[in-house]
Amino acid sequence: MNRKPRNLRSEQKDATREQILEAATRLLAEHGYAALRVAAVATEAGVSLGGQLHHFPSKESLVIAVLERLSARVLELAVQEAARASKEDDCLAPISKSAERFYAAPEFLIYLDIFLSVRRHTLVGDTAARLLLSQRAATEALWLPHLTGRGISEEEALLIVRSLWALSRGLAISSAGEQRKSNDQATIDFAIKALRHAYLKNHE
Structure with a gap:
């Protein structure tokens, strides 16, 4: 069974996390905290909602x-x-x-x-x-x-x-x-x- 090296998986995880944070920052700056929706952040970041919730459950x-x-x-x-x-x-x-x-x-x-x-x-x-x-x-x-x-x-x-x-x-x-x-x-x-x-x- 092929497995990605641990450090590569870690780098990809960090990159995804960074994408999500960048997207959330942009949406907070544009629309504010009250209008922020986790689904919109996932779309903005280009990740699945499940993938985002894995990093940030709420x-x-x-x-x-x-x-x-x-x-x-x-x-x-x-x-x-x-x-x-x-x-x-x-x-x-x-x-x-x-x-x-x-x-x-x-x-x-x-x-x-x-x-x-x-x-x-x-x-x-x-x-x-x-x-x-x-x-x-x-x-x-x-x-x-x-x-x-x-x-x-x-x-x-x-x-x-x-x-x-x-x-x-x-x-x-x-x-x-x-x-x-x-x-x-x-x-x-x-x-x-x-x-x-x-x-x-x-x-x-």
Whole structure:
């Protein structure tokens, strides 16, 4: 009896799983959590419904896997951005740009939709909250050395990072239209200028 090598079967299983997660991510971004149907995900991924249910037995398990995948992807991008910023003289603009990119990305919109669609203290809702908190802590840990290395205390550095991310989050949620985007950028530029004057100038 012919059997596929174990590693080949494993690779094919991983590839199918990735197809399903990609399809679910696209449908979540396009239609939202409430409209997501596992049968539609299987069709989008080009796999049988039974094959999908083998990997993800329920809608909840599928969405949680999508959230975990998105969280890992976002953190990977954040690590790359922080590494690039270490070569620059100004650290506030890269921190702000990192936040802007995150809140403008489909990943954040999926998280936001789930927060608005799912009841609290459910498996999906609690997982989304846990991942966001973990993601925030990891992101802060990446950026803090850029500020503490300039003589700013860790407490103040944390306030700076959180302020820039909170500002970007608020603007992303409320923004609409090109004129609004222009006003948002002016707001962010003003905040960076104020923070630079209040903190960085005192530690040069």
